[in-house]
Amino acid sequence: MLIGAVLWRLPESLDFLLTQRSPRALDRLNGLLAAMKQPALESLPDRPDSPAERGPGIRQILTPQLRRTTLLTWVGFFTAMSVFYFVANWTPKLLVEAGLTAAHGITWGVLLNLGGIFGTLLLGLLAARFALKHLLVGYTLATAVLLALFMPALSLYGLLLALGVLIGLSINGCVAGVYTFALSAYPPQVRATGVGWGVGMGRLGSLVSPLVAGRLLDTGWGPGQLYLAATVVFAAGGLAAHAVRLPSRVPR
Structure with a gap:
C-alpha cells in the first residue's frame, strides 16, 4: 500500500532529475520548481562532468x-x-x-x-x-x-x-x-x-x-x-x- 502511495505522490528529487535527464525531466523539474514558488527553466542546465562518474x-x-x-x-x-x-x-x-x-x-x-x-x-x-x-x-x-x-x-x-x-x-x-x-x-x-x-x-x-x-x-x-x-x-x-x-x- 505504501509503495503505491509513494509512486503516486512522492516526486523525484531535483538532483535526480538533473542527473538522469529523462525525456520528461524538464516538465517534472518545472513542476517541482512551481511548487516551491521558483521560476521555471526553459531548458535543463548543462550536466557537469563529475570524476565520480568514471568507472563502473x-x-x-x-x-x-x-x-x-x-x-x-x-x-x-x-x-x-x-x-x-x-x-x-x-x-x-x-x-x-x-x-x-x-x-x-x-x-x-x-x-x-x-x-x-x-x-x-x-x-x-x-x-x-x-x-x-x-x-x-x-x-x-x-x-x-x-x-x-x-x-x-x-x-x-x-x-x-x-x-x-x-x-x-x-x-x-x-x-x-x-x-x-x-x-x-x-x-x-x-x-x-x-x-x-x-x-x-x-x-x-x-x-x-x-x-x-x-x-x-x-x-x-x-x-x-x-x-x-x-x-x-x-x-x-x-x-x-x-x-x-x-x-x-x-x-x-
Missing part, C-alpha cells in the same frame, strides 16, 4: 575524491548495525545471565523497541532544525554513554527499564540517521551506489556482531565487558560520522 560500480565511490567519504560511511554503517543487533539479540539473554528472570529480559526488549519508535520520530523532527551530521554525532555519543551505564544499573530494575527506552530511542535514531546521512554524503551521480554499499557493510556488521558476542562469551567475557566493547565500537562510529566531509552544496 564500486570504482565510482572509491575515486580519490570520494574514497575518504566511502570508507568512513562504511565504518558508520558497520558500527551502528553491529551494535544495534548485538543489543537487540543478546541483551535479554545477558540479563538472565546476570540473575534476572526471562520475563524481565522480554520486558526490556519490548521497551527497547518502543523507545526506537520515538527515537526515529525525534530524529526527523530535530533534523528539520539542526544539521544532521551534528545530530548523528550527538545520538551516537549519547548511545555510547547509555551503553556504558547499562550493566552498573542491573541492581536498580526501574533504572534498567528506563535505560531500555533511552537506548532504544538513541540507537534506533542512529541507525536511521546513518541511512539519511549517507544520502547527503554522495553526489547524485553515485548516490545509489554509495548508499547501497554502505547498507551492505551495515548488514555485514549485523551478521558478525552476534556471532562475535557469542564467541567472546564462550572465551570467558562477561556481560559488562561486552557492553563496554559495544560502547567503544559505537563511539568509533560517531567519530567516523564527524570526520565525513560533506559536499559544500549540502547545508551544514
